[in-house]
Amino acid sequence: MFLTKKEERILEGDEGETKALAMRLLVAIGDAYDARRMIKVRSAQISGVSYKTIGEPGLEFLREFSSEGAVATVKAMLNPAGMDLARWRELGVPVEFAQKQLEIMQYFSRMKIETTCTCIPYQANGEALNREHVAWAESSAVIFANSVLGAYTNREGGPTALASSILGLSPLFGMHLDEERVPTHRVKVKCKLESDLDYSLLGYWIGETVGSHLPRIDGIHKAPSRDQLKALGASMAASGSVPMFSMRRKADRGREHETIAVDKEELLQVSRRLSSEHGFETVCLGCPHLSLGELKRVANLVSGRKTAKRLWCFTSRYLRNIAERRGYASAIEQAGGRVICDTCMVVSPIREMGVSGLVTNSCKAAHYLRSLNRMESRLMSLEECVRHALS
Amino acid sequence: MHSLRLEMKGRRVVAGQGVGEAIISKRAVSFFGGVDPTTGIVVEVGHELEGHSIQGKVFIFPRGKGSTVGSYVIYGLRKHGAAPAAIVNIETEPIIIGGCVLARIPLVDRLDSNPVEAIRTGDWVEVEGNSGIVRVTKR
Numbered sequence: 001m002f003l004t005k006k007e008e009r010i011l012e013g014d015e016g017e018t019k020a021l022a023m024r025l026l027v028a029i030g031d032a033y034d035a036r037r038m039i040k041v042r043s044a045q046i047s048g049v050s051y052k053t054i055g056e057p058g059l060e061f062l063r064e065f066s067s068e069g070a071v072a073t074v075k076a077m078l079n080p081a082g083m084d085l086a087r088w089r090e091l092g093v094p095v096e097f098a099q100k101q102l103e104i105m106q107y108f109s110r111m112k113i114e115t116t117c118t119c120i121p122y123q124a125n126g127e128a129l130n131r132e133h134v135a136w137a138e139s140s141a142v143i144f145a146n147s148v149l150g151a152y153t154n155r156e157g158g159p160t161a162l163a164s165s166i167l168g169l170s171p172l173f174g175m176h177l178d179e180e181r182v183p184t185h186r187v188k189v190k191c192k193l194e195s196d197l198d199y200s201l202l203g204y205w206i207g208e209t210v211g212s213h214l215p216r217i218d219g220i221h222k223a224p225s226r227d228q229l230k231a232l233g234a235s236m237a238a239s240g241s242v243p244m245f246s247m248r249r250k251a252d253r254g255r256e257h258e259t260i261a262v263d264k265e266e267l268l269q270v271s272r273r274l275s276s277e278h279g280f281e282t283v284c285l286g287c288p289h290l291s292l293g294e295l296k297r298v299a300n301l302v303s304g305r306k307t308a309k310r311l312w313c314f315t316s317r318y319l320r321n322i323a324e325r326r327g328y329a330s331a332i333e334q335a336g337g338r339v340i341c342d343t344c345m346v347v348s349p350i351r352e353m354g355v356s357g358l359v360t361n362s363c364k365a366a367h368y369l370r371s372l373n374r375m376e377s378r379l380m381s382l383e384e385c386v387r388h389a390l391s
Numbered sequence: 392m393h394s395l396r397l398e399m400k401g402r403r404v405v406a407g408q409g410v411g412e413a414i415i416s417k418r419a420v421s422f423f424g425g426v427d428p429t430t431g432i433v434v435e436v437g438h439e440l441e442g443h444s445i446q447g448k449v450f451i452f453p454r455g456k457g458s459t460v461g462s463y464v465i466y467g468l469r470k471h472g473a474a475p476a477a478i479v480n481i482e483t484e485p486i487i488i489g490g491c492v493l494a495r496i497p498l499v500d501r502l503d504s505n506p507v508e509a510i511r512t513g514d515w516v517e518v519e520g521n522s523g524i525v526r527v528t529k530r
Contacts, residue, residue: 024492025488025489028404028405028488029485031404032488032500047459048460048463053423055463056429056467057428057466057470058463157459157486157489158460158463159459159489
């Protein structure tokens with residue numbers, strides 16, 4: 001790929017070994033995917049933050065990589081960590097785990113990376129704008145950025161997003177190019193979607209069916225809310241590796257080569273496969289992290305009542321602070337629920353925290369709880385989840 | 392009796408030279424959860440290489456899969472002296488590329504014949520990461 005003189009010099013080590021390593025990484029990826037050149041990115045969002053997922057190899061890498069003084073040169077944000085960085089003791093996170101997680105956070109801070117840990121950076125002071133190029137790693141944020149915000153990002157990994165945060169660059173290929181952002185599959189939705197869970201189930205089915213292709217979703221007549229689009233994209237990017245979807249009414253430039261139809265029966269089948277029948281004692285909401293609107297919905301449902309089961313609501317610290325000012329957080333906590341920041345049910349050491357199975361409204365969570373934690377979950381809508389916690 | 396030699400031409404992805412005994416996986420490999428970063432032993436339950444070590448060998452498999460944390464596992468292998476000498480893929484992807492750059496492991500893909508079929512576990516393999524040439528001495 002073409003490199004500018006300045007990029008060549010970085011590659012040769014003129015600005016230090018860490019920057020050279022970051023550049024080698026992006027150039028190797030760029031060459032493998034026939035990128036023409038680098039493009040400047042406005043922000044980077046880095047995955048691989050929880051000690052549970054990156055373990056000792058990740059921790060050792062970050063220790064070494066952060067030790068030579070390289071710092072982020074663009075806005076850099078993190079995916080959820082393995083615990084609430086303030087309230088981990090109260091929530092039963094083992095001390096040895098917490099020490100490792102805090103060590104990881106130090107290495108990120110040393111690189112001037114913001115320690116707002118969230119999978120919805122676009123609702124935590126990290127908005128990506130229409131036609132803006134970014135390098136984000138969280139798959140649900142990538143699909144939301146490309147499809148809803150109109151920003152441009154590939155599905156980055158932890159190491160490439162970290163390299164992009166240091167260099168402010170990403171190789172120009174894939175979702176950074178308009179000609180690649182054209183739907184290939186038309187998905188005809190034949191049923192009415194009622195709850196947030198229906199959007200999550202639909203996304204899961206689409207991801208399984210189209211794999212890594214770009215679907216255009218047709219037949220949803222009422223414009224979905226941002227919360228519904230978040231649920232739709234998150235499960236699509238978990239069951240498949242879909243980087244972007246479209247909801248335009250008309251096909252784009254005749255690239256669609258397949259039409260697939262989905263009805264209530266397909267959604268029921270996804271639910272039957274993913275959801276347990278068991279009435280678990282823990283309810284977890286917030287995969288992806290709860291928006292302010294969703295926190296308000298939970299607060300309204302529990303206000304003045306008492307939970308009979310554990311109710312854990314995961315969000316960013318940024319949104320929790322706002323939810324506190326508006327009284328949503330205290331309404332949930334006074335009812336016996338918890339508004340937990342910086343982490344989620346998938347990347348925290350949830351078994352060690354005393355959970356053996358859970359109820360949630362997210363197909364993405366159910367998918368990863370099964371594959372990464374060998375844990376079963378039951379799927380319900382947000383309202384049903386809260387009612388379950390109260391009963 | 393002369394040993395049979397083969398030469399294949401592929402694409403350089405990560406430069407460098409690596410020589411060793413071949414170890415083949417016919418299936419895609421997830422380093423995250425699949426390989427112990429401290430020993431180089433394949434730990435994925437039910438994997439055809441479960442219990443075998445990739446340390447010092449030329450590791451040949453179709454492609455990477457799974458979490459991008461796999462790149463850190465490949466880096467961990469290097470830190471613990473358990474890295475493979477080189478990696479050859481049918482078609483590589485960013486997890487393996489990232490890991491090989493961080494760990495300085497030569498990486499070649501898109502060979503002119505299928506390496507998973509043409510090479511057998513135990514063959515002697517020389518990988519020229521710079522030119523993309525892979526030389527095999529059959530055993």
